Amino acid sequence: MVDIREVPEAHIDRALELAYLVFHDRPDEEGRERHHALLSHCARLGAYDGDALVGFMAAHEFRLSVPGADLPCPGLTFVSVAPTHRRRGVLTALMDEQLRRTGAAGAPIAALWASESAIYGRFGYGCATQGATIEIDSTRPLALRIEPDPRPLRLVDPRDALAVIGPYHEAARAGRAGRPTRDAVRWNESWLCEQDEEDEELGPPRIIVIGDPGKPIAGYVLYRTKHEGDGGPARSPGLVRVDELEADTPAVAAALWDCLAGLDLTGKVRAWGRPPDDPLLRFAADRDQVRVTAQFPALWLRLVDVRAALTRRSWAAPVEVVLELADVRLPGNAGRFRLKAGPGGATYEPAAAPADLELEVRDLAACYLGGTRVAELAAAGLVAERTPGAAAALDAALSTPLLPHTADEF
Numbered sequence: 204m205v206d207i208r209e210v211p212e213a214h215i216d217r218a219l220e221l222a223y224l225v226f227h228d229r230p231d232e233e234g235r236e237r238h239h240a241l242l243s244h245c246a247r248l249g250a251y252d253g254d255a256l257v258g259f260m261a262a263h264e265f266r267l268s269v270p271g272a273d274l275p276c277p278g279l280t281f282v283s284v285a286p287t288h289r290r291r292g293v294l295t296a297l298m299d300e301q302l303r304r305t306g307a308a309g310a311p312i313a314a315l316w317a318s319e320s321a322i323y324g325r326f327g328y329g330c331a332t333q334g335a336t337i338e339i340d341s342t343r344p345l346a347l348r349i350e351p352d353p354r355p356l357r358l359v360d361p362r363d364a365l366a367v368i369g370p371y372h373e374a375a376r377a378g379r380a381g382r383p384t385r386d387a388v389r390w391n392e393s394w395l396c397e398q399d400e401e402d403e404e405l406g407p408p409r410i411i412v413i414g415d416p417g418k419p420i421a422g423y424v425l426y427r428t429k430h431e432g433d434g435g436p437a438r439s440p441g442l443v444r445v446d447e448l449e450a451d452t453p454a455v456a457a458a459l460w461d462c463l464a465g466l467d468l469t470g471k472v473r474a475w476g477r478p479p480d481d482p483l484l485r486f487a488a489d490r491d492q493v494r495v496t497a498q499f500p501a502l503w504l505r506l507v508d509v510r511a512a513l514t515r516r517s518w519a520a521p522v523e524v525v526l527e528l529a530d531v532r533l534p535g536n537a538g539r540f541r542l543k544a545g546p547g548g549a550t551y552e553p554a555a556a557p558a559d560l561e562l563e564v565r566d567l568a569a570c571y572l573g574g575t576r577v578a579e580l581a582a583a584g585l586v587a588e589r590t591p592g593a594a595a596a597l598d599a600a601l602s603t604p605l606l607p608h609t610a611d612e613f
């Protein structure tokens with residue numbers, strides 16, 4: 204029987220060894236130091252078999268943008284169970300303790316990125332945001348249907364970048380749900396790190412901002428480049444990998460994409476984690492030149508305290524529905540509740556009336572940020588619609604002008 208308890212600072216190296224074992228990873232010294240610094244800033248839970256650490260889980264102390272609010276939201280990461288102890292309930296024990304602690308700390312939601320989609324639904328997590336990989340064929344100029352913003356572009360030294368783009372990013376989080384806070388450790392550990400963790404051929408981070416001198420910036424892009432091919436021909440088809448692009452307006456975004464597509468000695472721009480409704484996909488004049496090459500599950504969300512989660516977000520339209528909610532891991536959330544919500548706020552109270560909609564907590568989580576439609580889940584047989592029109596009414600209330608989006612893979 205394993206014992207679940209906090210992992211002290213002194214055991215972080217052991218936790219990292221376990222993580223490298225299960226993720227088949229072998230980072231260099233610098234990578235280890237970065238991971239060590241990261242974990243020392245996280246809450247840490249371990250599963251101990253006697254003295255041996257056989258299971259581990261860390262949690263960032265994030266806040267997450269949700270419609271109309273910003274909620275405390277632990278971000279689970281480094282989930283690892285030793286091969287000698289797999290499929291014996293170690294993860295389940297860690298998750299139960301994590302959910303208990305999240306609730307006790309007053310965080311209404313929790314989030315993670317899943318290594319495999321099959322793992323977390325059983326713990327009440329639903330996939331709440333999707334990422335899209337967009338590729339631009341930049342062997343020719345980017346064809347646009349709108350005029351790019353003419354303001355000047357400026358390169359920023361990565362060492363100064365946090366001061367310039369950090370506040371912009373923090374303000375932009377409210378523009379879409381699903382975006383976690385990013386502290387200096389997170390910025391430096393991945394986004395601004397000299398060496399990309401996944402692809403050692405990529406160069407250092409490059410940051411270009413746009414805006415009039417002396418005025419606040421109107422947007423930025425963070426990207427890395429690499430040579431592709433054998434490097435023989437004078438103009439090799441190099442790759443521009445875009446990690447983040449934020450803009451005040453479509454014209455600003457157009458200027459930044461245009462700049463990326465125009466980088467000399469490159470032939471392709473690949474933005475790996477864009478929102479599926481990226482304006483680029485609309486203002487590109489030639490959709491054969493700008494293509495979505497992949498779509499993938501991004502942020503998985505858990506409604507730990509359903510009442511708090513529902514009453515603390517904003518609502519786009521009035522709705523009154525009785526929900527019959529199933530939650531096997533947190534029975535306090537289970538039962539029949541009347542949700543009365545609208546632009547003025549929401550209440551969520553136990554109800555005796557028959558349910559309009561019956562659903563599992565993981566499916567409510569998938570819909571919570573407005574990225575999945577309840578009607579779609581009803582059509583798939585996952586939500587039972589007992590009152591015709593109830594799913595559409597709830598969707599109208601949950602909807603957001605822009606889709607939720609999470610580029611922070613943690």
Ligand SMILES: CC(=O)SCCNC(=O)CCNC(=O)[C@H](O)C(C)(C)COP(=O)(O)OP(=O)(O)OC[C@H]1O[C@@H](n2cnc3c(N)ncnc32)[C@H](O)[C@@H]1OP(=O)(O)O
Pocket residue numbers: 225226279280281282283284285288289290291292293294295296315316317318319321322325
């Ligand atoms: C947020 C993140 O960090 S995501 C990273 C997750 N970690 C990894 O992928 C690293 C490699 N894998 C591991 O370390 C482990 O296999 C884990 C953490 C995925 C699972 O840990 P375990 O202790 O084996 O899980 P546990 O025994 O509690 O399983 C609970 C249930 O989930 C199922 N399950 C666990 N892992 C998986 C999986 N990868 N795919 C499908 N089902 C799974 C089990 O079969 C079990 O089902 P049951 O209740 O019907 O019997």
